[in-house]
Amino acid sequence: MRGAKGARGAVAAARAGLVAPEAGRRSDALHSGAWWVWALGLATAASRTTNPLLLGLLIAVAGYVVAVRRTDAPWARSYGAFVKLGLAVIAIRLGFAVFLGSPIPGTHVLFTLPEVPLPEWAKGVRIGGRVSAESLLFALYEGLKLATLLICVGAANALANPVRLLKSLPGALYEAGVAVVVAMTFAPQLIADVQRLRKARRLRGRPDRGVRGLLQVGLPVLEGALERSVALAAAMDARGYGRTAHVPVAVRRTTAALTLGGLLGVCAGTYGLLAAEGAGFGLPVLLGGLGAALGGLWLGGRRCVRTRYRPDRWAARAWLVSGSGVAVAGLMIWAASYDPVGLRPGVIPLTTPELPLWPALSVLLGLAPAFVAPRPALPAPAKDAMSSSTNDPTDDLMNDPPKETP
Amino acid sequence: MIRFESVTVTYDGVDVDVPAVRDVNLTIPEGELVLLVGPSGVGKSTLLSTVSGLVPHFTGGTLSGRVTVAGRDTRTHKPRELADVVGTVGQDPLSHFVTDTVEDELAYGMESLGLAPDVMRRRVEETLDLLGLADLRDRPIATLSGGQQQRVAIGSVLTPHPSVLVLDEPTSALDPAAAEEVLAVLQRLVHDLGTTVLMAEHRLERVVQYADQVVLLPAPGQPPVIGAPADIMAVSPVYPPVVGLGRLADWSPLPLSVRDARRRAAPLRDRLAEVRPPAPGPAPAPAAPAATASGAEVGEAAEVAEVAKASEVQGSPGVRRRFSLLGRRRRAVQVPGAGAAGRAESSPGPGPDQPLAAVAAVAALAVRRGRVPALRRVDLTVAPGETIALMGRNGAGKSTLLATLVGLLEPTAGSVHVGGAVPHRTGPRELIRRVGLVPQEPRDLLYADTVAGECAAADRDADAAPGSCRALVSELLPGIPDDTHPRDLSEGQRLTLALAVVLTARPPLLLLDEPTRGLDYAAKARLVAVLRGLAAEGHAIVLATHDVELAAELAHRVVILAEGEVVADGATADVVVSSPAFAPQVTKILAPYHWLTVTQVRTALALAGTE
Known part of the structure; x- marks a missing residue:
């Protein structure tokens, strides 16, 4: 097993052409704060521009880093949820622009919705009416900006361990921090519970889809969540959470x-x-x-009597990762004052946005973590090789992947 | 080390005359491993929680009397102030974890106590070695197996070096090998570190030989009996098979381990040498080739009926009294039919020479969960009336196979047919007539807030005549009032209610996932009787279980899974005897002969005596 894993690891490292340590091993772990600084740097950059090409580039950069550097840990799965949330934001923003009108005057009318007549006192509010290409484009740019911000935050969430971040909080805030983290892990567990109980509905012969199904499992899910919280609180209490020192x-x-x-x-x-x-x-x-x-x-x-067990160290890699984020933000802020037109393409008149060369290159700096941050371990393939080794190994290595992934 | 002085615990809202624990006087000396035994609902967990101070500080309720741990009174010390002397691990290790990786979890308790960083580091490394967790140190806890999680939970309370360790059912959810691991660790703690261990456990066959003293809570509200394990086991209403055999053969002192028993078993082995072990229950009807259990000989009708009858007697007199109603009814069902073989012949459908259509057929099944292959090329055929035990370590793919059979998971490759339908393409309403699953947590199946409501819903779901589910409940679980909340039922009662709900649709194939988790011997004996009756009626049963004694008692056929593959498939006697991990205690004691249960031995001895 170890041989197979080692060999695959070596191959992966050679292919990547770099020697980043494996993530998850604590001694080489990257400080969680570094990921947040990096992600917030990208988010700041995103807030300075409405250029869809630049925003798309930012999303691509964040997405690529997440794809190559996230681990198998449970918190790493939140990225997809943030991406979906971003898409929803764009859709809502466009919906508003269509149905509620937009302050952007436009000449290219795409279609006209029936307008709801409103009384005199509601002047300034409009429902329905003309929908112009300019207003839609403006809404799209704005929505894309918000979505990029969300995706950057999602990237930090997927890459940094939230509990590890707690260790960097000052002692007085620790207990409040634990409450926040427990609350954060509560939501994914709730979703897992809902999925489990909806499956169980199938066992009772009821359809496992639809809104009614969701409502019917609501109460048991909440009951279960409450019970689990109480059990967790008991366990934490029994393990000394909340012990205080005597203070004059x-x-x-x-x-x-x-x-x-x-x-x-x-x-x-x-x-x-x-x-x-x-x-x-x-x-x-x-x-x-x-x-x-x-x-x-x-x-x-x-x-607070707490001590900290092996807090993450802010090492060279952390400087590089956080530095790349700060650099992207700084360069973009500078570019915003230097070349405001390139970063905020006009919608009146309608123009095709162009990709400004230097800001685009500076965004690419955000890719640095994809090379310097610890790379994730490759547990699943290694496990495959191990567990199938009971059979004829050649047969398995040849056939397994294509057969089992249709 | 731990001292209980006339301790009585009463919970608010419950009848004041019925305290959860009454008048416990007990002293547990330092460095002993003390086992707390008793039937379900006698207050074992409550008594354990008084040691850590969670009762009454956390759970509420009234505690009168006094509990002192290492000289600290739990009335004046909150749980967090006892955290440095008491380590507590509850029934479900998952609800115990505060952090998300193994190493952080081990350090958490020490961080709360404010130990110096270098001390913490040293102790974490020591504990990783002590519990064999060094390879897992960076793993997220959610990705560990049950046995690993249990070891992490124990490790996490060990690092602050508590002088007392309190464990509530530490091995119930584990496969035999993982249970051995955990017990070996406890042994080491007691022997090397002088830790006092107080633990409650239903699976006595695993733990009783390690105990220095046993505290027996015989019935709710009765004062505890304390003594050497052998003495207590002689009078206890709950006891493992090795003790059952010892009682049967009048060995004194009672053996507690297989090793002790083997030393005394030579005469018994000689007596049994000429007798052939009977089949564990009514053997399945003639079936499809794959299902023909080569070793499960169809016993003579009289013998089979005898076994069925004797099976009700297993357990204590008290148990028998409580459940005799059901027992009598079952017997009435079984004796005339004299096993499923006769039944199958008389039933309409394919004749006896023709193989019966399989209830379920699985061919070259592969299932992936995420990136991990959970099953690879599994073949399995289930015949009507057959009981199959699915065994294997945690994470071997047992639950995945069951989930695939009820269509919760879609096969990646291969085929699954249940009653002629493909489960994951069949609508739920249609499917429950073909196959029913009682999940690991039976509560997942129950939504209503009364038993009556649950039954009415089950009738509607199954399009059954109103009252059919309630009739099943009354038959399987007599004396449960209509307005009981399912939450207030005991573990075993809840399981039976879920079973009744599933059976309302009369599925020919019944699947159970870990049915004996958290059940005491009485509830288990009851479940065995119920399942045996269902098998005799022609239901095919597949149970995924870690409980080798249950498999020996019930199954015609054992299928062992490892890494998602079938590694053994055959008659219970053949498979189980050849495997040290899955052999029940009686088999180990009476090897090389193929005896599986105390009941078999008792029946054989009784027959030999009458001849």
Whole structure:
């Protein structure tokens, strides 16, 4: 088994022409934060442009990295859901443009829907009416932008282990963080439950599709989810979750004062910065408040007795991965001020968007993780080879793949 | 180490006169492996949860008396404050995991306790070696097999070095080999680290020989009996086959392990040498070639009926009293027919010389789940009236095969025919008349909030006459009121209710996935009687199970799967005897003779005595 796996691994490495370590092995794992920085960098870049070609390139870059670098872990399966969500966003945006009209005046009328007459007070709202090519194109660009943002977030979700990210949180926020992560894993489990119970409906002789089927399994699914949550809470409690150290009353009060005061300071400072007349005191108050809040968090961490087991290290690969994301974002922001037309192709008059050369090249920088990030292990093929070795090995190696994947 | 002082636990909302646990006085010394035994519903889990403080801090309820663990009173210490002295693993390891990879899970408890990073690292490495998990350290927990998950769960509570380990049914969901692994680990902990282990387990045949002391909760509300394993087993209402054989042969002290029993079994073996073991139950009707069980000889009518009768007696007197109603009815069904062979001849359809049409035929079946091939080139034919046990380690493809037979999964290659239909292309309403599956978690089949509602729905689903499901329930499960919520039933009752729901459509082929998980011996004996009756009526039964004793008791034929392939297929006696992992205890004790169950031996001895 080990021989087969090793051989395949070596072949894969040779084919890729690079020596990235295997993902999943903890000592070489990439810091989860690096993936998030990379993905947010791509998302920032996407928010600066409406050029469909550039957006498509961004989606392709994110998709390619996910395809070659995601593992078999359960959280890695969320990417597909985000892609579907992105498509839904585009569809909804187009739907709005068609039925509710659009502020974009257009001359190329594609078709006219019957318009719903609305009373005088609802002036400015329009239902139905003319649908122009310009308004549709504008909606498509905007929708595509949102979809790209979602897909970037989905890529981070699929590539980074959410629990590992928790370890980078300050101690005082850890417990809240656990609650968030547990809630995040709750949704996929709920979906798995629904699928299982809908299958079970088949065993009762009821159709396993349709809305009614979904409604009927709703209650058992929720009951099951609730039970599981209670069991998990019991297990966590029995394993010491929520143990606190004894903290002197003075420290506790200082923590509360610092946190509250700091947050107030942040609010006041932000207001000062945004309002016209408070620009003078805004920045110092904001910084002071921020400092106080951070101090409160740090002091609050003293109540927490937790230690961290092997937190991810921010190593050279993490710098490269996060750096590529930051570079894409930075170059795109710079390009947006340098070449605004290329990044925001006009819809009036209708023009064919062109691919601006330099921004496109800078987006390609985002591909760096596909080469430097740890590559995923290849468990499934290795397992195939292992388990079929009881038979005639040559026969299996020759026949298995084509026969079993129609 | 653990001290119970007149502990009584009452749950709110339940009748106050019926506490879950009453008046337990008990001291468990340090470094002992103590086994908690008793029928279902006597409060074993409740008693275990008082040790970790989850009762009453987490579950509610009222605890009177006092539980102290390592000198800490659980009334004043919350579970999290006991986390460094007590490690708890519940029945379902999956609900225990907080993180998602093996290594993080092992470290989680220590992180909560605030141990230093270098200590954590050292202990994780030690525990990985101790439990043989080193190769799995980076694997997501969701991708592990049941035995591996159970070991990770145990490891995750071991790393903080608790002095007490509390385990609720640690081996029930595991295949025999994985159970051995887990028990070997527990042995090592007790011997090498001096850990005190308190565990509840239904599968006594696996654990009783490892126990230093046994605590028996004989019935709900009765005080516990404590003593050496052999002494307790002599009076316990629940006992493994080895003890059953020992009681039958009047061995004293009672043997607890196969090894002890073999040493004493020489005279018994000599007595049994001349007698041929009878078939385990009514043998199947003459069937298609693949199904002809070469070894399952059709016994003489009298002998078969005798076996069927004797099977009801297995278990304690108390068990028998409780279920005698059903037993009598079953006997009434079985004796006149004297096995399915006679029945098949009298029934309309193909004559006795002609092979009966198979209920299910699987040919060169391959199924992939995701990228992993779950089944490869499986051939199987099921004849009417035949009971087949599908065995093999966790993840060998047993459940996949069952799911394919009911059309939940589509074959990647090969063909499946059930009652002449292709399952995954047949509509659900049509299919339930041909095949029924009771899934691993019977609760998945139950939606209504009363038993009556469930039965009415089942009648509608199956287009059966109103009341047919309820009649089945009353027959299989007497004394269940109409307005009981399925959730309030015990594990065994829920299984039986799901079985009744599935049987309402009268499918000729019945599939059960791990039916004895969580059942005590009484519930198991009941299930055996029910299934045997169904087989005698001509139902073909396929059960996927890890329970070798159940297979020995019930199956005409055993099919062993490994890596998605059939590696053994033959009469129970032939397959099981030749495999050390799947041999029941009686077989091991009486080898080289092919005896499978205590019942067989008892019947044979009784016959020999009368001659």
